[in-house]
Amino acid sequence: GAGVSQTPSNKVTEKGKYVELRCDPISGHTALYWYRQSLGQGPEFLIYFQGTGAADDSGLPNDRFFAVRPEGSVSTLKIQRTERGDSAVYLCASSPQGASNTEAFFGQGTRLTVV
Amino acid sequence: AQSVTQPDIHITVSEGASLELRCNYSYGATPYLFWYVQSPGQGLQLLLKYFSGDTLVQGIKGFEAEFKRSQSSFNLRKPSVHWSDAAEYFCAVGTGTASKLTFGTGTRLQVTL
Numbered sequence: 001g002a003g004v005s006q007t008p009s010n011k012v013t014e015k016g017k018y019v020e021l022r023c024d025p026i027s028g029h030t031a032l033y034w035y036r037q038s039l040g041q042g043p044e045f046l047i048y049f050q051g052t053g054a055a056d057d058s059g060l061p062n063d064r065f066f067a068v069r070p071e072g073s074v075s076t077l078k079i080q081r082t083e084r085g086d087s088a089v090y091l092c093a094s095s096p097q098g099a100s101n102t103e104a105f106f107g108q109g110t111r112l113t114v115v
Numbered sequence: 116a117q118s119v120t121q122p123d124i125h126i127t128v129s130e131g132a133s134l135e136l137r138c139n140y141s142y143g144a145t146p147y148l149f150w151y152v153q154s155p156g157q158g159l160q161l162l163l164k165y166f167s168g169d170t171l172v173q174g175i176k177g178f179e180a181e182f183k184r185s186q187s188s189f190n191l192r193k194p195s196v197h198w199s200d201a202a203e204y205f206c207a208v209g210t211g212t213a214s215k216l217t218f219g220t221g222t223r224l225q226v227t228l
Contacts, residue, residue: 004158033215042119042205042218043159056215091159104216106151108158 004107006092012113021077021110025094032075035091082114117142121219129227130198136191136222138206147209148189154202201226
């Protein structure tokens with residue numbers, strides 16, 4: 001596609017529910033990243049995929065968070081037993097390769113609200 | 116671990132005035148440095164980046180930034196601000212072989228007419 005696409009754009013869920021957030025990266029980009037942006041903060045790194053594998057998941061806050069990229073393209077961020085503190089904008093980015101000197105292109109994010 | 120500090124949470128400038136947004140980073144080696152802009156309801160857009168070479172970097176929308184190793188700074192500048200520049204600006208540092216970015220907390224720019 002022309003850019004990174006994230007769906008849904010907004011998600012409201014009840015505390016304790018399970019949610020899935022989807023990211024469609026730019027076609028051909030091998031690297032994919034998930035970030036979380038809380039209100040009034042900068043984005044914080046969650047996980048990085050190179051192809052199908054998670055090369056760095058050091059930013060995932062706890063085991064309720066999990067992400068997959070089974071075919072090396074679309075990625076899904078999964079959050080179990082959601083808590084109110086999980087409310088944030090979840091950003092996805094992709095780049096042609098996983099190197100610091102390549103630009104990462106960001107999607108518009110999914111705003112998750114846990115009530 | 117690397118970190119980014121944006122000391123100004125909120126800045127207000129008049130349209131046509133010059134602008135400088137401050138960014139300081141902490142990292143042991145030469146970093147890759149970025150400035151992103153985020154408008155309400157929009158994703159992050161890259162304004163400019165520094166990887167190596169000339170320490171004065173030109174970006175889109177008339178922005179520039181200067182990498183100063185001795186001061187661990189990468190301040191963003193624009194000679195004449197337009198009302199459409201009102202947005203949140205984020206400085207970020209990339210390290211290592213993966214383009215995992217560490218962002219600052221952002222500076223919100225307000226432009227008065």
